[in-house]
Amino acid sequence: MEWSGAVSLGAMTQRITRDEVVHVARLARLSLSDAEIDEFTGQLGDILEHAADIEALDVGDVEPTSHPLPMVNVLRPDELRPALDRDLLLSQAPAAEDGQFRVPPILGEEP
Amino acid sequence: MSALDLASAVRSGERSAVDVIDEHLARIDARDGEINAFNLVTADAAREAAAAVDAAVAAGNDPGPLAGVPIAIKDNMCTTGVATTCSSKILEGWEPPYDATVVQRVTAAGAVMVGKTNLDEFAMGSSTENSAFGPTKNPLDTTRVPGGSSGGSAAAVAADFASLSLGSDTGGSIRQPAAFCGLVGMKPTYGAVSRSGLIAFGSSLDQIGPFSKTVAESAALLEVIGGHDPLDSTSIDQPAFDLTSVLDRGVEGMRIGILRELSGGEGGVEGLSTDVIARTNEAAAALEKAGATVVEVSVPSATLGLSAYYLVAPAEASSNLSRFDGVRYGLRVDAPTTGEMMTATRTAGFGPEVKRRIMLGTYALSAGYYDAFYGKALKVRTMMLQEFASVYATVDLLLTPTAPTTAFPLGDRTADPMTMYVNDVCTIPSNLVGHPAISVPFGVGDDGLPVGVQLLGPALSEPTIYQAAAALEAAAPGEGSLS
Numbered sequence: 001m002e003w004s005g006a007v008s009l010g011a012m013t014q015r016i017t018r019d020e021v022v023h024v025a026r027l028a029r030l031s032l033s034d035a036e037i038d039e040f041t042g043q044l045g046d047i048l049e050h051a052a053d054i055e056a057l058d059v060g061d062v063e064p065t066s067h068p069l070p071m072v073n074v075l076r077p078d079e080l081r082p083a084l085d086r087d088l089l090l091s092q093a094p095a096a097e098d099g100q101f102r103v104p105p106i107l108g109e110e111p
Numbered sequence: 112m113s114a115l116d117l118a119s120a121v122r123s124g125e126r127s128a129v130d131v132i133d134e135h136l137a138r139i140d141a142r143d144g145e146i147n148a149f150n151l152v153t154a155d156a157a158r159e160a161a162a163a164v165d166a167a168v169a170a171g172n173d174p175g176p177l178a179g180v181p182i183a184i185k186d187n188m189c190t191t192g193v194a195t196t197c198s199s200k201i202l203e204g205w206e207p208p209y210d211a212t213v214v215q216r217v218t219a220a221g222a223v224m225v226g227k228t229n230l231d232e233f234a235m236g237s238s239t240e241n242s243a244f245g246p247t248k249n250p251l252d253t254t255r256v257p258g259g260s261s262g263g264s265a266a267a268v269a270a271d272f273a274s275l276s277l278g279s280d281t282g283g284s285i286r287q288p289a290a291f292c293g294l295v296g297m298k299p300t301y302g303a304v305s306r307s308g309l310i311a312f313g314s315s316l317d318q319i320g321p322f323s324k325t326v327a328e329s330a331a332l333l334e335v336i337g338g339h340d341p342l343d344s345t346s347i348d349q350p351a352f353d354l355t356s357v358l359d360r361g362v363e364g365m366r367i368g369i370l371r372e373l374s375g376g377e378g379g380v381e382g383l384s385t386d387v388i389a390r391t392n393e394a395a396a397a398l399e400k401a402g403a404t405v406v407e408v409s410v411p412s413a414t415l416g417l418s419a420y421y422l423v424a425p426a427e428a429s430s431n432l433s434r435f436d437g438v439r440y441g442l443r444v445d446a447p448t449t450g451e452m453m454t455a456t457r458t459a460g461f462g463p464e465v466k467r468r469i470m471l472g473t474y475a476l477s478a479g480y481y482d483a484f485y486g487k488a489l490k491v492r493t494m495m496l497q498e499f500a501s502v503y504a505t506v507d508l509l510l511t512p513t514a515p516t517t518a519f520p521l522g523d524r525t526a527d528p529m530t531m532y533v534n535d536v537c538t539i540p541s542n543l544v545g546h547p548a549i550s551v552p553f554g555v556g557d558d559g560l561p562v563g564v565q566l567l568g569p570a571l572s573e574p575t576i577y578q579a580a581a582a583l584e585a586a587a588p589g590e591g592s593l594s
Contacts, residue, residue, distance in 0.1 A: 016474065028429060028473040029436070029450075030466055031458045040470055043528055047471060050529060051418045054487050064489030065496060067315045067345075068301045068545020068570075074344040088208050094443030101438050103449045 015045040114180045114274035114328045118221065121179035124168050128161035128179030132223055135181040139225065139272045147247045148257075148266040150186045150196055152226040157181070160223045167221075175221030177335060182217055183267035183276035186227035187234055188319070189308040190214055197310050198242035199232045201460025202441040211308025212343070213277055213319050213336045220335045225273050228263030232462045233432065234284055234312045236260050237534035240525055241464040248521065249292060252560060255518040258288030258534075261322070265292040268322050275332050276322040281313045282420050283514070283538025285320045286550035290513035290563025293552045295329045295580070296322050298538075300570045301545030302347040304333075305340030311431040313424040314345075316542040326551065326580045330354035333573065352573045358581040362401050365579060368408035368506035369395055370567070373537045375512075376407070380414055380536045386556040387512045394553045394564040395510055397586035398579065408502050408509065412494045416539040419495075421532060422475050422488040423543070428465075429472030435460065467528060496544050503569045508579055511537050513563035517556040537565060547573050551580050554588040 021041045025032045032040065090096035095103070112120075120126040136154050143149055167174040184190065187197045189207035196202045210218070218224070231241040239247040239262025247262040249255040250270035257266040261278030265288035268276050278285040280298035289296025297320040304319045311317060321332035331354075338351030372379035375388035399405045437443035437456030444455035461469070475484040502509070514534055524530045541548040547570070550563040564583070568576045 020474070021470070024470050024474045024477065027477065028469050029433075029454045029457050030461070030469065031454050032466075036466075040467065043467060044471055044474065046527075046529055047421055047532075048474075048484075051422055051484065051488075053415060054418045054422070054491060055483060057415070057487065057491070059487060059490040059494070062490040062493050064486060065492040066489055068492075068496070068543075069345065069347070071345070076341070084208050089439075092205055092208065092440050094437060094441070103438055104445070104447060104452050106449045 016041060016048060113325060114177065114323065115331055117274060118176060118178045118180050121164060122168060122173065126179070128164040128223065129158060131179050132157050132161040132181055132225065135225055135272060138270070142270060143272065145248065145253060146250055146266050146270055147245055148183070148228055148263045148270060148272055149226040150198060150229050150244055150263070151194055153193060153224055156193070157223050157225045160218070164221055164223065175219060176331065177217060177275075178221035180222045180275060181225045181273040182222040183226055183228045183264055183273040184214060184224055185230055185261050185264045185276070185278050187230060187279060187310045188214055188277065189310070190224070190227065193227065195227065195310070196243070197233045198230045198244055199460065199462065199465070200243045200442060201435045201456070205441045207308070209308060212305035212340045214308065216336050217277070217332075222275065228261070228267050228276060230263055231260035232465050233310070233428070234260040234279055234281055235428070235464050235468055237283070237287060237531050238524065239263060239288075240521065241462055243462060246521060249518050251293060252518065254520055255560065256291065256521055258291035258514070258518060260284040262288050264322050265289055265294055265296070268292070268294055268324060274323070275328060277319055277336070278322055279309055279317055279319050280542065281316045281424060282542050283535040285322065286538045286548060286563065286565060287514045287534060289322055289550045290552070290561065291518035293561035294322050294324060295326050295549065295551055295584070296320065297329050297333060297549045298541060298547060299333060299337065299573060300347070300547045302345050303352070303547070303571070303573065304336050305343040305346050307340055307342035313427040314431060315427060316424060318542075326577060326584045327355065327358055329549070330358060330577045347571075354574055354577045357574045357578045360578050362398055362403040362579050362582045365403040365508070365575075366506040367395070367398055367403045367405050367579065368502060368509045369405065370413065370509045370511045371407050371409050372411065372413040373511040373540070378414075382533055382536070383512060383515045384556070387514070387516060387562050390554045390556070390562040391510065391512045391564050394583060398510070398583060401582045401586060403579070406506065408506060410495070410498045410502055410540070412491060412498050413540045415491050416495070416543055417532065417536050419488040419491040419543060420535070420539045421471070422484045423492070425468040425472030426475045426485045427472070429469045429476065432465070432469055464528070492543050495540060499544055499546065499569070507568070507575055508572070509567040511565045511567065513537060513550040513565040517558055517560040517562060541567055546570055547576055549576050549580050551583045552587060553583065
């Protein structure tokens with residue numbers, strides 16, 4: 001989580017572009033209509049503009065806080081315990097077969 | 112009748128839990144068509160559970176401190192075999208295989224769930240208008256929003272559909288609707304209440320808490336749901352709070368700071384309405400009259416809370432909501448390949464506000480922007496923690512308004528996301544630093560609708576907060592136009 005301002009500050013002087021919105025939607029596995037892309041380009045730009053006060057801030061060498069509590073690993077003894085029933089869980093899935101989740105083909109599709 | 116009086120009447124056998132539940136179900140039947148507080152009313156299960164409470168009393172067993180008390184549960188908390196939707200189409204048809212820890216605990220204490228309440232989809236919103244099942248209306252004025260995202264839980268208590276309810280608060284989603292509906296709403300210290308079975312929005316911010324009409328009921332419910340839970344790795348390893356025993360201690364000698372940046376002071380956040388600021392100042396005067404010392408204090412970084420939150424929360428949401436992909440639960444929209452199926456499912460299943468936040472979060476976490484947005488917002492959290500710590504070296508608690516205005520009209524702020532987001536400007540800082548905060552009704556605004564004021568304290572200061580909240584409640588102007 002090192003501060004690498006050079007790249008980001010350059011990018012932040014411009015508003016988010018339509019192409020970036022299309023790219024981010026692909027990353028998030030959302031398909032947006034042309035009208036939605038236009039709407040989000042404007043709205044995300046406005047929201048990020050509001051975050052300019054954070055951009056302008058000199059945070060120096062302040063450590064980041066990702067979590068309000070000091071986090072430590074929580075361990076438990078490695079003992080067998082009852083778990084949720086597999087068939088019950090699969091009964092809630094859109095499709096299941098032979099004790100497994102069933103999905104459409106994956107191989108051969110573009111990443 | 113308060114939840115505590117109900118419980119003692121049921122425990123003593125003076126009242127039947129079944130009758131209590133039937134009374135509330137009848138009210139729901141009569142009026143929830145208009146209010147839309149519930150996504151699902153679990154009438155049969157509620158009657159069955161109430162009968163079990165009556166049977167326990169008859170057999171001489173104690174059904175618990177909340178015996179027979181009707182409780183409403185926000186529909187983002189898992190309930191075994193009972194549909195849990197997050198007010199989203201993407202969870203259509205899903206019935207959780209287990210109960211959230213809080214649901215187990217209220218049930219074990221004798222409370223009876225009457226239904227699952229409406230919310231802004233995945234708890235993203237401040238008005239309960241972003242629901243796939245239509246908006247909830249404010250029972251005090253049905254042309255107004257109940258606040259959000261826990262608007263259904265607030266409306267359920269305000270309309271007497273339930274004595275108590277549970278909500279979740281990621282940026283103000285318990286406190287702001289409590290303020291809008293004239294209720295007490297508490298966001299406990301992060302880690303004080305188990306999040307096991309709460310469907311995640313912003314994992315470092317989310318916290319479950321109680322809605323009620325009075326401070327004493329709020330304290331009693333938090334005593335029941337609080338305390339360590341091994342199923343939540345962020346749960347604080349300590350027993351539940353003792354709160355009900357401190358309520359009558361008063362504020363004599365307590366030091367309370369008016370947080371300038373969030374209370375209409377110079378250089379603070381803008382957009383606070385004058386009636387809300389006036390009620391906050393009157394609350395301060397009332398605390399002073401009750402024996403507290405009131406001073407003005409400053410937490411400069413509090414003004415950065417909104418910006419930091421709208422980077423951190425969407426970032427965490429975009430990650431948490433990646434699990435909704437049509438594979439394991441809920442909706443699937445068929446397509447020739449898995450990738451296309453996932454995209455089609457998410458596109459059809461999520462509403463506009465959820466998509467907006469997923470987009471924002473994905474962008475804030477993406478290559479080249481991570482350090483400038485998310486990374487910097489995390490540093491702002493550190494600054495806030497340090498500034499709050501130095502203020503709490505001189506005062507016990509802080510006082511601010513809960514929300515900038517009273518409940519606004521339905522449809523008033525749906526066009527522009529930023530106008531909705533600023534609703535949370537006073538509540539967000541507590542989530543970013545993980546501290547507890549409570550909203551207590553204190554008078555009404557120029558429109559006759561309730562105003563909530565907020566007490567903030569350092570981590571695990573719940574007993575002090577409840578002590579002061581009880582004093583504030585006692586000093587609040589009469590019910591007036593509210594009931």
